[in-house]
Amino acid sequence: MHNFDDEWGPERVLEVYDPKTKVHGVVVIDNTAIGVGKGGMRMVPDLTVKEVAGLARAMTWKNSLADIPFGGAKSGIRADPKKINKEEAIRAFARLLAPVIPKYYVSGPDMNITEKEMAWFSDELKDKKACTGKPSEMGGLPHELGSTGFGVVQAAKVAMEFMKKPISGATVAIEGYGNVGTFTHKFLEELGAKVVAISDSKGTAYLPAGFKHNEALATKQEKGTITAYAGAERKDAKDLFALDVDILIPGARPDVITAKNANDVKAKLVVEAGNLPMTHEVELMLAAKGIMVIPDFVANAGGVISSYVEFIGGSEKEMFSMVGEKITKNTAKVLEGTKNLDVRTSALSLAQARVKDAMQKRG
Numbered sequence: 001m002h003n004f005d006d007e008w009g010p011e012r013v014l015e016v017y018d019p020k021t022k023v024h025g026v027v028v029i030d031n032t033a034i035g036v037g038k039g040g041m042r043m044v045p046d047l048t049v050k051e052v053a054g055l056a057r058a059m060t061w062k063n064s065l066a067d068i069p070f071g072g073a074k075s076g077i078r079a080d081p082k083k084i085n086k087e088e089a090i091r092a093f094a095r096l097l098a099p100v101i102p103k104y105y106v107s108g109p110d111m112n113i114t115e116k117e118m119a120w121f122s123d124e125l126k127d128k129k130a131c132t133g134k135p136s137e138m139g140g141l142p143h144e145l146g147s148t149g150f151g152v153v154q155a156a157k158v159a160m161e162f163m164k165k166p167i168s169g170a171t172v173a174i175e176g177y178g179n180v181g182t183f184t185h186k187f188l189e190e191l192g193a194k195v196v197a198i199s200d201s202k203g204t205a206y207l208p209a210g211f212k213h214n215e216a217l218a219t220k221q222e223k224g225t226i227t228a229y230a231g232a233e234r235k236d237a238k239d240l241f242a243l244d245v246d247i248l249i250p251g252a253r254p255d256v257i258t259a260k261n262a263n264d265v266k267a268k269l270v271v272e273a274g275n276l277p278m279t280h281e282v283e284l285m286l287a288a289k290g291i292m293v294i295p296d297f298v299a300n301a302g303g304v305i306s307s308y309v310e311f312i313g314g315s316e317k318e319m320f321s322m323v324g325e326k327i328t329k330n331t332a333k334v335l336e337g338t339k340n341l342d343v344r345t346s347a348l349s350l351a352q353a354r355v356k357d358a359m360q361k362r363g
Contacts, residue, residue, distance in 0.1 A: 016096035033358035037073025040110025107131035132307035149183025151302025168192030176252030250277035287341035
């Protein structure tokens with residue numbers, strides 16, 4: 001975690017409390033040199049200002065690297081989503097944040113917050129620009145369209161080209177089969193890649209012949225787990241990371257690849273669809289073995305790019321086109337600047353250079 005304050009920010013830290021609903025919330029606006037602070041809102045019982053500040057800083061780099069005119073910010077409500085009246089809480093939080101929205105902060109969905117909460121938030125402030133991730137009937141581009149998975153596949157394609165390997169025919173293992181995993185599978189299939197392993201909370205399904213996207217989706221929806229896929233071999237969830245595949249896509253939980261299992265990774269390319277599936281130290285361990293890792297904030301930026309298209313009132317078609325164009329360009333640029341397969345350092349320095357440039361221009 002970075003220090004709370006340094007040359008980059010944060011610019012504003014606002015802690016709010018509503019005595020009536022007992023809503024205790026925080027927003028950290030980290031850096032707005034490139035544009036209005038953008039980052040999701042979470043609702044967790046043990047929320048801390050430090051956690052929100054760290055996430056806001058991560059958004060500063062993510063939005064800069066995505067090459068969209070958004071700065072970094074993040075917000076949260078300290079509450080157990082199962083124990084409160086969610087609508088009352090969200091509406092109270094929206095009123096308390098009114099002084100900074102949307103001039104300094106634009107919200108979006110994060111942990112325990114969906115398009116439904118974004119609808120309340122936007123409605124309370126009577127402002128469409130208060131947040132993104134709204135339902136489509138409110139002019140939103142919900143994540144249910146698959147923007148993140150689409151971007152992950154663009155990053156994988158660029159990385160494979162960089163490694164002089166075709167993505168068509170490449171074998172892939174995907175961790176997690178929610179929104180990101182299912183769309184990643186769909187778009188990989190369209191490029192001719194072969195998804196041979198998929199895991200969810202119940203375990204790993206392994207099928208050397210490859211999973212068909214529509215059948216995998218139907219299995220997950222009808223049986224509740226991908227491990228019920230007809231003809232697939234069942235393995236432990238953790239076995240996914242050691243499979244002999246060309247591309248490994250961790251897309252669910254943090255810290256799934258550690259110093260303990262890093263040596264078991266056989267894939268030549270790891271594309272981080274989820275946030276923080278491993279530490280930078282572990283990424284460097286893989287790099288030392290000749291494995292390229294495309295970091296989370298490069299690969300999974302489809303969601304924030306989609307938010308920007310929604311913010312400016314763009315369409316679904318424009319969203320896919322911008323996600324494709326920006327992730328392709330940014331991944332290629334980051335790889336060109338990479339030394340010793342340390343992709344994260346190259347990505348971070350590109351993101352920081354863009355923010356520094358904007359800060360200098362604004363004096």
